[in-house]
Amino acid sequence: MEIDSISKRYGDVVALAGMSFDVRAGELFGFVGSNGAGKTTTMRIALGVLSADSGEVRWGGAPITAETRRWIGYMPEERGLYPKMKVGEQLVYLARLHGLSAGRAKRAVEEWTERLGVSQRLGDEVQKLSLGNQQRVQLAAALVHEPRILVLDEPFSGLDPVAVDVMSQVLVDKARQGVPVVFSSHQLDLVERLCDRVGIVRSGRMVACDRVDALREGGxxxxxxxxxxxxxxxxxxxxxxxxxxxxxxxxxxxxxxxxxxxxxxxxxxxxxxxxxxxxxxxxxxxxxxxxxxxxxxx
CATH class of the missing domain: 3.30.70 (Alpha-Beta Plaits)
Structure with a gap:
């Protein structure tokens, strides 16, 4: 996935100013920066939630379209689940929206909720789950349709150490399968441990982007x-x-x-x-x- 010279303004406020980077097949890419640096705006433009003033998002050399966005797994920082809907029904519904058959969607939900440790909560409403379990369900929602790209905004927020380990392994496994994985996080120790490359964002621009070892050597x-x-x-x-x-x-x-x-x-x-x-x-x-x-x- 390529982010090529994306710019976005809100009146006099410059949210993004020529943001550029790429996420390669099988790569874990850490996207870090201070609050308000432009990370979430970049992700929302990649997903089509927002439109860019200029620049382009590409996948495989071609502009991302509404059809190709169906194959992106997205986890927003603000949980995007229906609070009064049951976990299992909601995940099947979201998988069906991405084009999976009913049977395939049900199997995917069973697989991912088991792996993420929330299989016993399929009949519960989302609002009745702990914040950590809501985060696990949100990740399951990003994975149930077998995405070809993963874009995750603060996926480790609110998780206990055991859940962090589980989620970390899921991301590593998806990358090993050739899926490009980009995630933002303020937990820089995790970014340093997990990621192949890291991009540091400041004031809507990418100011450093390289392998973790190369960035550390350059200081x-x-x-x-x-x-x-x-x-x-x-x-x-x-x-x-x-x-x-x-x-x-x-x-x-x-x-x-x-x-x-x-x-x-x-x-x-x-x-x-x-x-x-x-x-x-x-x-x-x-x-x-x-x-x-x-x-x-x-």
């Missing part, structure tokens, strides 16, 4: 130095170095542009023995904070 260099004989402030005299954390004899440093890690080592050795001197890649959470900080500073 500022951090060093962990443990020098038992060093006194506080030992690294302050090294040009271009910022002390991020000092815990006991361990110091975490960030090297600015042009800073020399060998100068740091020499400064540490001048205090006595050095028992640890290692590089540490920033996490996706740290990278995300840096991107958001750039936005605030701008």
């Amino acid at each position: 500022l260099v951090r060093l962990v130095v443990e020098a038992p004989g060093a006194s506080p402030g030992w690294a302050d005299r090294v040009p271009g170095v910022t002390v991020l954390e000092q815990v006991g004899t361990q110091t975490v440093l960030e090297l600015g542009e042009g800073a020399d890690d060998q100068e740091v080592l020499r400064a540490a050795l001048a205090t006595g023995p050095v028992v640890e001197f290692s590089r540490r890649r920033q996490s996706l959470t740290e990278l995300f904070r840096n991107v958001v900080s750039e936005e605030v500073a701008a």
Whole structure:
């Protein structure tokens, strides 16, 4: 699926400004950004819920149409289920809307509710379920018609750790079957663990998009130095170095542009023995904070 230069305005408010990225077959793509960055708007345009002012959404090189949208599994952030309708009846109804026969729809509902742990609630109204179980049913609604693309908006919101593991495995399995999977989430540890690639959105634009390892490698260099004989402030005299954390004899440093890690080592050795001197890649959470900080500073 390709999102190509999508733009959207609401009066003077720019929701999207040339948003572009693609989600490949068999790929888990994490779509992250601050609230209001444009993630949900992008997803709604891909689904045809909203229209773009300019740009195009394509699947297999051709513009997505009403017919091809039937093969997208969509999970909205705001639950889109009928609260007074029974779980089983609702899921069969939604599967039939996507073109499945009655028998095939019933089998799909049984399969997915069993896998997602809500098979015992088929006769219950949605409004009588816990929030976590409503989320499981919402995911089942996105899966019952055997989608060829999955678009999920905050799928892990409100789930307990067991449910997170179940949902994570479902997404991994669908990707292994060749389904492109894109999901947004504020749980960046999950995004980092699950996704092949990540796109970071800021003010309606894609500002970083790559493999998780590549994004982490591209950030500022951090060093962990443990020098038992060093006194506080030992690294302050090294040009271009910022002390991020000092815990006991361990110091975490960030090297600015042009800073020399060998100068740091020499400064540490001048205090006595050095028992640890290692590089540490920033996490996706740290990278995300840096991107958001750039936005605030701008």
